[in-house]
Amino acid sequence: MDRQLYTEDHEIYRESVRDFLAREVEPHKDKWDEARWIDREVFAKAASQGLYGIQIPEQYGGSGETDYRYRMVVCEEVARINALSFGLTVALQDDLFLAYLLDLTTDDQKQRWLPSIASGEKIGALAMTEPGTGSDLRGIKTSARREGNEYILNGQKTFISSGIMADLLVVAVRTNPEGGSRGFSLFVVERDTPGFERGRKLDKIGLPGQDTAELFFEDARVPASNLLGEEGLGLQYLMGHLPRERLGVTAMALATTRAIFDITVAYCKDRKAFGKPISTFQHIQFELAEMSTEIDIAEAYVDRSVRAYNDGTLSDVDAAKGKWFVSELQKRVIDRCLQLHGGYGFMNEYAVGKAYVDTRIQTIYGGTTEIMKQIIGRDLIA
Template sequence: MRRTLYGADHEAFRETVRTFVAKEVLPHDAEWERAGIVPRGLFAAAGAQGLLGMAAPEEFGGGGTPDFRFNAVLTEEVVRAGVVGAGNGLCLVNDVCLPYLLDLATAEQRARWLPGVVSGELVPAIAMTEPGAGSDLAAITTTAVRDGDCYVVNGAKTFITNGINADLVITAVTTDPARRHEGMSLLVLERGMPGFTRGRNLAKLGQHAQDTAELSFADVRVPVGNLLGEEGRGFAHLVDRLPQERLGIAVAAVAGAGRALALTLEHVRTRTAFGRPVGSFQNTRFRLAEIATEVDVAQHYVDDCVRALAAGELTAVDAAKAKWWSSELQGRVVDTCLQLHGGYGYMTEYPIARAWADARVTRIYGGTTEIMKEVVGRDLGL
């Protein structure tokens, strides 16, 4: 079924992204995977090509186009090129971090931070998860105590995407621990603040080129001018922006499932067993027929969610449905496709092996499948 989500401007942008990925990412991807991090220059290169801050106002160097379809195009092309680890940091800027700066920052903060984020000179990250608090955000223990014109921050975060490269870290803190959700606030911690240190770059199952770090805060003095949004409204600020983050993951998951299908179709057409192409066996045809159907169905639901986001109508429940279904679908698809590769699928030199490893986390980050089902279940009145 023909997709109708994108227009001519989006397809022109797609060509720009493809050219950028082919020139700036693919030649270095293996090296970055081994290193466990991309160079900061990748963000500046992306910014120079207009791939960052498409939704930011033109006065700050952005595209002035608050159209999530451009974000989706970038995500799809990163996934289809097989460079999820290297590209995820760029997608995080647009899908996750930028909305906080656009929606919550003061005029002074926007002028101070947005030009650098859009140009790629300032790399942002968001820090919610802690060693003892993941899905239960109200359980965070990182504190921010007001002291004159500063907050004094103490605590730790973990699993932070862009954590090593980040210059600006949007950090969930508790300014009133007794009030749980209502005592949470958001502060922007900046590179170089005394007491703000980074731990190791975490070794992961997949997405190796994406730096994922532990962060520690020991009496970090953060100016009150770095409070993002309202004090005590941090939890609400996070909840309001999670649907877009989860939709971005759904976009990537469906694209990842489609790529696994394409890789496998190519393999089964050329690989032979018992004197016949593997694709000629009924089991292979049926399994791939099932996958092709499921991917198409998921694609059109996710496309409708993108339209709803553009219209300001995407609900948290819709996004939760898209996120859990698409990520679980991706997991089933890549596992089946690896199986159809036989022993070759287990070899890391084959792209399907990396696709399998890279896909596993989509059912975890941005809210686990179980949390997504809880969101949907509560909406059912249960």
């Protein structure tokens, strides 16, 4: 199937990304997963190579390039080498953290934070989820009250991706307990903020190289100048940025599904049973045919979503459709690919085995499949 999404410029960029990953990521990715930590130096190199942060304006060290197709290229090349822990950390910068800094910061805040992100010197993270609050953002209990030129934060966050590594965190808090949907605000909390502590690095079943942590705020004193946007509009800001976050999950889900499928086709051609390649068996061909068709159909929807995002017309509902469908497709296809690998698929040395556990989170973070369906359903009956 001829894909028309990319231009020659995107393919030139792809070669640059592929060369960087082969040189700086592929030789180290397994070591990072074993150590449960990615060397920070690689992010400075990745930023300087333009693997992320290219949407940052030129005056702050970026390229000012907002075409999401470049982000798609990175997703595809990261998936091709199965470096998913590294890929998630990059995605957190481009699809979550940076979107808030680019859209909500003042000129002074941009000057304070964007150059260090563009250079890879600092890593960002988004802190929304709490022990009793996942997809229900209105249940956030972490609070902030103003005292003079500071806000005092108290509460706890959990499942925060890059929570240990991050130097800057966009933290969602409740600033007015009686304010309803206008009772929430966003702050940038910096690494050495008094009263801010990091808890344990959580032990996950997948993506081991990408750190996920608990965060604690005990009378943490945050300068009022670190407020993002207006006080009380935090929930609206969070909701407004969800399409980009969910498109990011969708993009990585599609890229990984395609990469593992391609590996599986090659495996089926090489693997022999009863004296001939298993790809010659009708049942195997039917399995591959079904997966190929499903991936192509999902790809058409994702490509349309990317174009809509570039045009500023990607709705929350359309992003939710892509997020749940493609992430569930990914789960189903990779499971079938593992089955076709037989016992070898259960081995970590095979890409399909690692992808099986690394991608299981895709139907959960960024909003669960169930929440995505609820968003779509509410829109249908509204």
